Amino acid sequence: MARMHTRRRGSSGSDRPATDEPPEWSDVESDAIEARVVELAEAGHDPSVIGMKLRDEGVKGTPIPNVKLATGKKVTQILEDNDASPELPEDLRNLMERAIGLREHVDENGQDHSNKRALQNTESKIRRLVNYYRGDELDEDFKYSYDNAVELLE
Known part of the structure; x- marks a missing residue:
């Protein structure tokens, strides 16, 4: 996701070359x-x-x-x-790990308002992604909560 909760613009990166076939030097089956x-x-x-x-x-x-x-x-x-796909999508898993770390930090440091806001933003992104993945890669009745995230990531 791009910069959803800030006023800054996204950072630009280099583009891959537009090509339809692999290079000839990489001839692996x-x-x-x-x-x-x-x-x-x-x-x-x-x-x-x-x-x-x-x-x-x-x-x-x-x-x-x-x-x-x-x-x-x-x-x-x-x-x-090959039935080797992870149980959670990678982007959702990374956001849940970030939210768990932020929640633990906020519990220890209650006056850290900027991290409270970061936790709110991260959890809103998680809820948005859960709605996107619900039904396909997640159960229909899946709801995000801190306890649920800790249980899934253990």
Whole structure:
């Protein structure tokens, strides 16, 4: 999500080159890439970390600049096909971890008003994401609460 709760503009980054096919120097079979993705997921890595590891380390020493171009599937699709997808979406999980840390900080430091506001903003983003994922990746009756988040992330 972009800068939802501030007046600042989002930070710009570099764009990937527009291309429809993987580079010729990265000629790894798609089956080997999918096996490496599943292996990294079973080691406990998130989909974004899997993409970075494939970019940096690659498969058998050959880097994979873009998994979707090389295999025709995104990392999350590969994980779903092999029943290795995480139980919570990665963005929701990261926001819940942030909210838990903020809640613990606010409990210890009650006068920290800026972090109280940050906790409110983070929890509102979580509720918005829960509404987005409800039914597809989350149960229909899932509701966010601090206790529920702590239980899910343990």
